[in-house]
Amino acid sequence: MKLLVTGGAGYIGSVVTALLLEAGHGVTVLDSLSTGHRDAVPPGAALVEGDVHGAADVLDPSFDAVLHFAAKSLVGESVQDPGPYWANNVGGTLALLEAMRSHGVNRLVFSSTAATYGDPLSEAPLRESDPAVPANPYGASKLAVDHLLSGWAQAHGLGAVSLRYFNVAGAHLGFGERHDPETHLVPNLLRVAAGRAPHASVLGTDYPTGDGTAVRDYLHVADLAEAHLRALERAEPGSHRVYNLGSGGGYSVREVLAAVRRVTGHPVPAVDGPRRAGDPAVLVAANALARRELGWKPVRTLDQTVADAWAFARGREADA
Ligand SMILES: NC(=O)c1ccc[n+]([C@@H]2O[C@H](COP(=O)([O-])OP(=O)(O)OC[C@H]3O[C@@H](n4cnc5c(N)ncnc54)[C@H](O)[C@@H]3O)[C@@H](O)[C@H]2O)c1
Numbered sequence: 001m002k003l004l005v006t007g008g009a010g011y012i013g014s015v016v017t018a019l020l021l022e023a024g025h026g027v028t029v030l031d032s033l034s035t036g037h038r039d040a041v042p043p044g045a046a047l048v049e050g051d052v053h054g055a056a057d058v059l060d061p062s063f064d065a066v067l068h069f070a071a072k073s074l075v076g077e078s079v080q081d082p083g084p085y086w087a088n089n090v091g092g093t094l095a096l097l098e099a100m101r102s103h104g105v106n107r108l109v110f111s112s113t114a115a116t117y118g119d120p121l122s123e124a125p126l127r128e129s130d131p132a133v134p135a136n137p138y139g140a141s142k143l144a145v146d147h148l149l150s151g152w153a154q155a156h157g158l159g160a161v162s163l164r165y166f167n168v169a170g171a172h173l174g175f176g177e178r179h180d181p182e183t184h185l186v187p188n189l190l191r192v193a194a195g196r197a198p199h200a201s202v203l204g205t206d207y208p209t210g211d212g213t214a215v216r217d218y219l220h221v222a223d224l225a226e227a228h229l230r231a232l233e234r235a236e237p238g239s240h241r242v243y244n245l246g247s248g249g250g251y252s253v254r255e256v257l258a259a260v261r262r263v264t265g266h267p268v269p270a271v272d273g274p275r276r277a278g279d280p281a282v283l284v285a286a287n288a289l290a291r292r293e294l295g296w297k298p299v300r301t302l303d304q305t306v307a308d309a310w311a312f313a314r315g316r317e318a319d320a
């Protein structure tokens, strides 16, 4: 297939692009490089440096489908300054959909998020049919796009799949996480193991969980990436499907810390701190729908996820 990947210079987009190329697809990346990196675009993909608002100039009728990763995705920043989240995530997607429509490109895979669910009332694994009540503008902007896609599929025959990622971590095919600032738990713990920070922070120790720290569903980026190939096949004109992508299991911050200590052999000193605003206690995916309808199965363990992120981080240190 001939594919457009928006956000292909970012963390997840670069891994998925590498996998798409490996599977024999042709990929053009459209990325503003606002949080991505030119050298994160896998060799073999063409890079167009630009904003998704300009997608009409990049697409043409020879494209078979679009994978849309480009977005602003920092929860805290979205609370402080919501405007760019609506402009970029919703406005940018609307411009992309208009461009696809005008060029007759009618298949889309979209990066949605567990943040669409907000702060769940129960600790049970979240199903796609559960109430979606976002707790911040980032999650609200992604939920708005999910609704936009449903209407667009019905009105204009788009075949769309929203993939609701839970906590993505790890590295694959030489591509991994390089955010600045980095807010995510696994790379932050690895910075300590690499000697680049004196200690880690445990953000909240009074959650109603087994050890008092927040529980998340960590999914290896390779497992996540694989689901995109299946979603591309599943995108049927006139329909919009939504799938959770998570491992189906939860780990507390302290359990992730233990995994990082195990994998790196570093003591990773950690300091207990207050909760981070807007963080739910527990977010774990029910992934039965993706298993059933996409034929997808996550197979990598938390330790493997941490080990692959660690190998990637060490490789970057060696290159620096
Ligand atoms: N990392 C996670 O755990 C996670 C979880 C749930 C959902 N997601 C979603 O997955 C997607 C990718 O996340 P990531 O962690 O790889 O983020 P990232 O910041 O590493 O990548 C996003 C990429 O999009 C580009 N971009 C942003 N706005 C753009 C625009 N208007 N036009 C063109 N390019 C633009 C950036 O330069 C960057 O390369 C995002 O949509 C995010 O909301 C990520």
Ligand SMILES: O=c1ccn([C@@H]2O[C@H](COP(=O)(O)OP(=O)(O)O[C@H]3O[C@H](CO)[C@H](O)[C@H](O)[C@H]3O)[C@@H](O)[C@H]2O)c(=O)[nH]1
Pocket: 073, 075, 113, 114, 115, 165, 166, 167, 168, 183, 184, 185, 186, 188, 189, 200, 201, 202, 203, 204, 214, 215, 216, 253, 276, 279, 283
């Ligand atoms: O240095 C850190 C960083 C994080 N945490 C904690 O670790 C957990 C995971 O935090 P991350 O920042 O790694 O991930 P989030 O769960 O906040 O966010 C992820 O999942 C969200 C869905 O809820 C969004 O999709 C978002 O884009 C994605 O990164 C949270 O309890 C957080 O408070 C720490 O204790 N110390």
